[in-house]
Amino acid sequence: xxxxxxxxxxxxxxxxxxxxxxxxxxxxxxxxxxxxxxxxxxxxxxxxxxxxxxxxxxxxxxxxxxxxxxxxxxxxxxxxxxxxxxxxxxxxxxxxxxxxxxxxxxxxxxxxxxxxxxxxxxxxxxxxxxxxxxxxxxxxxxxxxxxxx
Numbered sequence: 001x002x003x004x005x006x007x008x009x010x011x012x013x014x015x016x017x018x019x020x021x022x023x024x025x026x027x028x029x030x031x032x033x034x035x036x037x038x039x040x041x042x043x044x045x046x047x048x049x050x051x052x053x054x055x056x057x058x059x060x061x062x063x064x065x066x067x068x069x070x071x072x073x074x075x076x077x078x079x080x081x082x083x084x085x086x087x088x089x090x091x092x093x094x095x096x097x098x099x100x101x102x103x104x105x106x107x108x109x110x111x112x113x114x115x116x117x118x119x120x121x122x123x124x125x126x127x128x129x130x131x132x133x134x135x136x137x138x139x140x141x142x143x144x145x146x147x148x149x
Contacts (some may be wrong), residue, residue, distance in 0.1 A: 003039035003059050003085075005032040006045070011090045015070060016043060018138055027062075029055045031147050043120050068141055074103050086141045091126065092133030094141065 004015055006028040015148045019026045020042070028043060033050040046098025048054040063069060071077055077087045077095045087095040095103075110120070 001063075002026045002068045002070065003063055004028045005055055005057060005059060005069070005073060007034045008072065009070060009090055011070070011131065014131065014135055015138070016040075018135065018142070022142055029058050030124070031055055031069060062105050068138075070138075078103070088134070088137050089128040090134055090139060092135075092137040117146070 002015060002019055002024055003011065004026060005013060007030050009015075009028075012028065015026055016088060018024075024037060024086065026044060028045045028128075030045065030047055031050040031054060032047045034045055039045055046058060047059050055077075059069065059071075060079055063080055063083055063085050067085045069077070069080045069087045069115070070090060071080075071087065072089055077089075078097075080087050083098045089095070113120070117135050
């Protein structure tokens, strides 16, 4: 199963396309506030309350070892990795458990800096190179996923 933290995910179409090619099930999880206008019949969506972390909690309560998660949320990624899931970001970064301590530390430092009023430039705009890297990474994970069957 592929879980997508869908509130702000820029690669929903790519996930649907690859999953369809490979006959994989996908579940998009989003808050009611991020409900898309028209949901295609071939997509499965679950909507949760529009409170902080509701999507994350739903995903963590349903994901299991061997599942795939697509998220931009480092905290959610860290917890899903501990459950044995494969995790990647929409820009194609494949998360590994041995990287999580440092990633969480950087997130903490960045939050502290923002609290002090120091705002960086923010992330670069999502582009075609990110989209292609994502597609490559998802295919790589799915090939490993096939080996588990």
